Amino acid sequence: MSQITIPNTEFYTWKNYRCAYEHYPTEAQDSTPLLLIHPIGVGLSRRFWHRFCQAWYQSGHNNPIYNPDLLGCGESEMPHIAYTPADWAAQLQHFLQTVIQKPVTLVVQGALLPVALETVRLQTQPNLIQKLVLASPPAIALVTQPTGMRQQKLTWNLLDSPLGTAFYFYARRPQFLSSFSTRQLFASSDRVDSEWLDLLVKGAANPASRYAVFSFLAGFWRQNYRDAIAAIAQPTLVVVGDRASSISKDKQDTPDRRLADYLKCLPQAKGVKISGRNVLPYESTTEFVATLAAFEP
Known part of the structure; x- marks a missing residue:
């Protein structure tokens, strides 16, 4: 199959920050965008989704896709601030209202789930989020048991220091990125390929990208979102890898248990387990596309 051309980068302004995104337009006027x-991590940005976008269109689907860089990532501006899920949600809400301007299916990877929850919380009338897809969501304990604001600020201050900067420069080395990806993200080390490592190395080249990573590592996303999850009225698809792992201390957090936990909390949800570990749209792209397509006909 032929490669799908990646669209040119487009920009919009939010709070005087220049924010980047890609738009894959289609002629299907009635298809939900x-x-x-994208996830947050060393070198991660909207490029995480390029493999998925290729597979989505090569499989014959015609939904328009909007693929933004969150502030602090990719080609968006990278101010020296501590980012919270509420900040990124406000950015996405502005993007929804001013750029997309129609209801979407929101697809969120991994522990950026709180950003999706905060974005849903910001919705008024009309509600611009029609459905949600949670790809590789974290163990539910991580988004229902807060780490505490004091601990989060202490961790941020430690990372936002010469010591933290030295760690970031160490962590963006290809050897570290390969080892971490094999240990924490992928079910098969064979999938930690040159395309993945090139994505991360290029994405981490700008040292200012460390502030988004430090914000994630500080745990500003570790809040009690149980009520926010229970309040989601939209149909929701939860996709978990059959070898999903977690930083949670809950030893009972198996893939089946994780699915059950989310289905118990979400009012209108469907759960699917596919092969892979913690980055399903990248590692198990074909299966993930087929699973999403069944949910988004």
């Missing part, structure tokens, strides 16, 4: 939320 997909709005993708």
Whole structure:
């Protein structure tokens, strides 16, 4: 199959910050757009979704796709601030209202789930989020048991220091990125390929990208979102890898248990387990596309 051309980068302004995104337009006027939320980590940005976008269109689907860079990532501006899920949600809400301007299916990867929850919380009438897809969501304990604001600020201050900067420069080395990806993200080390490592190395080249990573590591996303999850009225698809792992101390957090936990909390949800570990749209792209397509006909 032929490669799908990656669209040119477009920009919009939010709070005087220049924010980047890609738009894959289609002629299908009645198809619900997909709005993708990329994960946060060393070198990660909207490029995480390129493999998925290729597979989505090569499989014959015609939904328009909006693929933004969150502030602090990719080609968006990278101010020296501590980012919270509420900050990124406000950015996405502005993007929804001013750029997309129609209801979307919101697809969120991993522990950026709180950003999706905060974005849903910001919705008024009309509600611009029609459905949600949670790809590789974290163990539910991580988004229902807060770490505490004091601990989060202490961790941020430690990272936002010469010591933290030295750690970031160490962590963006290809050897570290390969080892971490094999230990924490992928079910198969064979999938930690040159394309993945190139993505991370290039994405981490700007040292200012460390502030988004430090915000994630500080745990500003570790809040009690149980009520926010229970309040989601939209149909929701939860996709978990059959070898999903977690930083949670809950030893009972198996893939089946994780699915059950989310289905118990979400009012209108469907759960699917596919092969892979913690980055399903990248590692198990074909299966993930087929699973999403069944949910988004």
